[in-house]
Amino acid sequence: MFFALTDEQQAFASTVTEFLADRFDLEAVRGVVEDPDGDGHPLTLWKGLADQGALAVLVPEEHDGLGLGLVDAQVVARALGAGVAPGPWLATVLAAEALRIAGSAEQQSRWLPALAAGETVGTVALRGEGGAWDGSGITVDVNDGRLNGSASPVDYPAVAGLIVVAATDASGTPGLYLVEAGASGLTVRDQHTYDGTARVGALEFADTPAEPLASGDTVAVQALLARGAVLNAADLVGVAREALTRTVAYDRDRNQFGVPVGSFQALKHALADLHVAVTMAEHAVLFAAHALDTDDPGTAIAVAVAGSKASDAAWNATGAMIQFFGGIGFTWEHEAHFFYKRARRRAPLFGSSAEHREALAALTF
Amino acid sequence: MDLTYTAEEEQFRQELRTWLAENIPTEWTRPGYWATLSDTESFEKRREWEARKTAAGFSGIQWPVEYGGRGGTPGMKAIYDEETVRAHAPQTVNVLGLTFLAPTIMAIGTEEQKAEIIGPMLRNEVIWCQGFSEPGAGSDLAAVATRGVLDGDEYVVNGQKIWTTNAMHGDKIFTIVRTEAGSEKHKGLSMLLIDMNQPGVEARPLKQMSGASEFGEVFFTDARVKATDCLGEIGQGWRTAMLLLSFERGASGVGQYTEFRRQYDDIVAQAKRFGRADDPVARQELARCLVELECLRYHAMHILTQVEQGKDLGSESSMTKLQWSEAFQDLWEAFEHVLGPEATLAAPRPDVDLSPFHAQDHWSRSVTIWGGSSQVQRNIVAERVLGLPR
Numbered sequence: 223m224f225f226a227l228t229d230e231q232q233a234f235a236s237t238v239t240e241f242l243a244d245r246f247d248l249e250a251v252r253g254v255v256e257d258p259d260g261d262g263h264p265l266t267l268w269k270g271l272a273d274q275g276a277l278a279v280l281v282p283e284e285h286d287g288l289g290l291g292l293v294d295a296q297v298v299a300r301a302l303g304a305g306v307a308p309g310p311w312l313a314t315v316l317a318a319e320a321l322r323i324a325g326s327a328e329q330q331s332r333w334l335p336a337l338a339a340g341e342t343v344g345t346v347a348l349r350g351e352g353g354a355w356d357g358s359g360i361t362v363d364v365n366d367g368r369l370n371g372s373a374s375p376v377d378y379p380a381v382a383g384l385i386v387v388a389a390t391d392a393s394g395t396p397g398l399y400l401v402e403a404g405a406s407g408l409t410v411r412d413q414h415t416y417d418g419t420a421r422v423g424a425l426e427f428a429d430t431p432a433e434p435l436a437s438g439d440t441v442a443v444q445a446l447l448a449r450g451a452v453l454n455a456a457d458l459v460g461v462a463r464e465a466l467t468r469t470v471a472y473d474r475d476r477n478q479f480g481v482p483v484g485s486f487q488a489l490k491h492a493l494a495d496l497h498v499a500v501t502m503a504e505h506a507v508l509f510a511a512h513a514l515d516t517d518d519p520g521t522a523i524a525v526a527v528a529g530s531k532a533s534d535a536a537w538n539a540t541g542a543m544i545q546f547f548g549g550i551g552f553t554w555e556h557e558a559h560f561f562y563k564r565a566r567r568r569a570p571l572f573g574s575s576a577e578h579r580e581a582l583a584a585l586t587f
Numbered sequence: 588m589d590l591t592y593t594a595e596e597e598q599f600r601q602e603l604r605t606w607l608a609e610n611i612p613t614e615w616t617r618p619g620y621w622a623t624l625s626d627t628e629s630f631e632k633r634r635e636w637e638a639r640k641t642a643a644g645f646s647g648i649q650w651p652v653e654y655g656g657r658g659g660t661p662g663m664k665a666i667y668d669e670e671t672v673r674a675h676a677p678q679t680v681n682v683l684g685l686t687f688l689a690p691t692i693m694a695i696g697t698e699e700q701k702a703e704i705i706g707p708m709l710r711n712e713v714i715w716c717q718g719f720s721e722p723g724a725g726s727d728l729a730a731v732a733t734r735g736v737l738d739g740d741e742y743v744v745n746g747q748k749i750w751t752t753n754a755m756h757g758d759k760i761f762t763i764v765r766t767e768a769g770s771e772k773h774k775g776l777s778m779l780l781i782d783m784n785q786p787g788v789e790a791r792p793l794k795q796m797s798g799a800s801e802f803g804e805v806f807f808t809d810a811r812v813k814a815t816d817c818l819g820e821i822g823q824g825w826r827t828a829m830l831l832l833s834f835e836r837g838a839s840g841v842g843q844y845t846e847f848r849r850q851y852d853d854i855v856a857q858a859k860r861f862g863r864a865d866d867p868v869a870r871q872e873l874a875r876c877l878v879e880l881e882c883l884r885y886h887a888m889h890i891l892t893q894v895e896q897g898k899d900l901g902s903e904s905s906m907t908k909l910q911w912s913e914a915f916q917d918l919w920e921a922f923e924h925v926l927g928p929e930a931t932l933a934a935p936r937p938d939v940d941l942s943p944f945h946a947q948d949h950w951s952r953s954v955t956i957w958g959g960s961s962q963v964q965r966n967i968v969a970e971r972v973l974g975l976p977r
């Protein structure tokens with residue numbers, strides 16, 4: 223039994239964490255947050271991540287990747303969440319996953335090396351306004367290799383060179399399609415998310431030419447959504463842990479009534495419960511990543527548990543962060559809102575906590 | 588990540604499974620079977636069965652062979668916990684002795700204690716009680732007032748213990764006694780091993796909210812115990828008690844998960860029967876419970892990994908206790924919420940018996956109290972894990 227990260231995986235986590243601390247700390251994050259019209263994609267950060275193999279982690283070795291699994295990828299996602307790091311990491315990794323899962327050999331060799339090296343930014347458009355994250359919420363149609371419809375919210379569409387779009391064909395079957403930046407009939411509109419650590423837009427397709435992924439069928443769409451759910455959950459767990467750690471550190475030192483506020487049992491018990499919840503969410507993400515890596519028969523349950531637990535943990539830990547910092551936590555100058563807003567933007571992506579629970583009911587009732 | 592057991596451990600699983608299949612009567616697997624028996628009948632049946640299990644080599648899985656154990660691995664213990672639940676094996680009758688006293692004796696007992704206590708305990712010839720709590724000393728264990736006064740080579744003990752599990756079946760009791768007159772708090776305490784079958788010891792049953800009487804009160808009136816029947820040194824009772832309580836950390840989340848997950852499935856089946864399974868609120872509430880139970884399962888694998896690597900779990904065990912006890916209690920709250928009025932009826936229909944559900948439901952109120960209440964566990968997590976000031 224080995225339910226833990228290996229030494230190499232821990233070292234990988236430290237590398238990314240230390241890189242962020244050195245080269246892209248909260249001051250740098252603030253720079254991105256306070257420049258809402260900027261592309262939210264600092265190149266120093268992107269290059270650094272590429273240098274560490276953070277973009278290549280899931281790409282097979284024959285396409286210049288590291289050929290590792292989701293357990294390794296979630297290490298990166300957690301570190302990025304903890305650092306509230308901006309940029310299209312998850313979007314690019316998922317675009318590459320779509321190619322790895324469903325692309326032809328030719329499509330893979332055309333795109334994967336560039337995605338792994340960070341030369342091309344990728345993104346995925348898997349759902350339309352108001353839709354569910356299970357393939358039923360797709361609002362793009364495909365006919366004769368042309369896409370029509372819309373997708374939203376999409377991460378970092380303005381900087382993406384390659385977009386993987388889920389679209390339904392005339393028979394109602396979903397599949398995956400490649401659209402290149404600047405394709406005819408493609409419009410990208412910035413949707414101005416309040417989470418300043420991301421850039422999010424809506425896509426409109428009007429007879430936009432698209433290339434089908436060789437085996438981009440329903441199964442591939444589901445596989446991509448599951449991977450998205452787990453890596454998004456990993457980011458949320460990173461956010462949650464860091465929010466909790468910062469809150470505990472502050473409440474240890476902050477004095478009121480002549481004692482540290484962290485000595486009050488009302489805070490202690492709330493923080494202890496959060497510690498348990500965040501730890502369980504960490505376990506859940508690790509297990510779900512491993513389940514996907516090994517094609518465990520319980521994967522669907524594991525993904526839903528991770529998605530649900532991680533969003534609840536992040537939601538609660540970041541709300542508590544503001545509350546237990548008091549007034550300072552409510553200010554713009556404080557970093558609590560970076561964590562809070564990131565948690566709330568990400569919690570509903572790839573299925574909200576309640577949607578994951580409904581999936582669990584459907585799986586076990 | 589590698590969530591498999593070794594070949595040797597899987598071999599053990601097969602042997603155990605086979606033995607359980609041959610040695611568990613079918614009627615025992617019926618829901619609520621044990622509740623149809625009186626406390627004494629149930630106890631004696633389990634005592635006899637467990638003695639057979641010991642003879643077959645399926646007790647003391649992780650204990651050294653020299654103590655009559657199997658000398659197995661932590662993985663085998665996890666498998667044991669999982670398989671016994673799966674096979675509907677009954678709960679052990681000597682839980683406090685086996686969980687707490689035996690490992691403490693192996694660690695700090697005298698050679699005589701090792702030789703005299705462990706074997707009979709493993710064979711259930713001697714049932715052990717834990718005499719820690721008193722009317723005035725619960726969470727604040729150091730407030731114990733039961734006192735022992737030296738008279739020759741014996742202590743004469745007076746006082747009262749309460750909430751003593753198996754009080755009516757107990758043969759012996761490991762007891763925290765104030766052996767130094769005028770001492771306070773953690774000082775001057777000793778862990779005395781007192782024979783309950785003597786005139787100075789009287790046990791009285793207490794009826795629990797569920798109606799069962801698994802625990803009771805134990806009164807000491809000039810009870811006598813040899814000064815050598817002390818575990819650890821005289822006056823070092825607090826240290827002994829802390830060591831003893833640390834053995835709860837082995838408690839198996841794998842077995843608990845298996846049990847609670849079956850209960851979840853049973854509750855879902857009732858929700859379907861009573862037309863509640865399509866209600867979105869009911870689905871949300873039950874699924875929320877499932878999330879916590881699955882997390883318990885992952886946590887159990889994490890803990891097993893730590894144990895196999897020889898790491899000291901320390902205060903992390905408080906987190907384990909919180910997770911399992913709160914998840915279990917929430918599951919039974921969901922049962923009530925989801926089934927509504929039907930949940931409160933033992934016989935909502937002629938062919939439906941919900942009394943086994945009620946037994947679990949009511950039991951679930953106790954698990955956040957004993958073994959360190961949830962509030963006490965949160966204090967420990969906050970202070971010793973998160974480092975918040977006292």
Ligand SMILES: Cc1cc2nc3c(=O)[nH]c(=O)nc-3n(C[C@H](O)[C@H](O)[C@H](O)COP(=O)(O)OP(=O)(O)OC[C@H]3O[C@@H](n4cnc5c(N)ncnc54)[C@H](O)[C@@H]3O)c2cc1C
Binds near residue numbers: 716753962
């Ligand atoms: C089913 C069952 C079996 C038991 N078996 C045994 C046994 O075999 N042997 C034995 O010795 N004991 C046994 N106990 C006793 C058990 O250990 C105690 O009930 C437990 O330690 C709590 O003590 P108390 O009941 O005195 O409650 P109290 O300590 O009086 O607690 C009352 C309330 O105050 C809260 N509280 C207490 N201290 C704090 C604090 N510092 N901060 C915040 N809140 C606090 C508690 O959480 C609880 O909610 C058993 C109990 C039960 C329910």
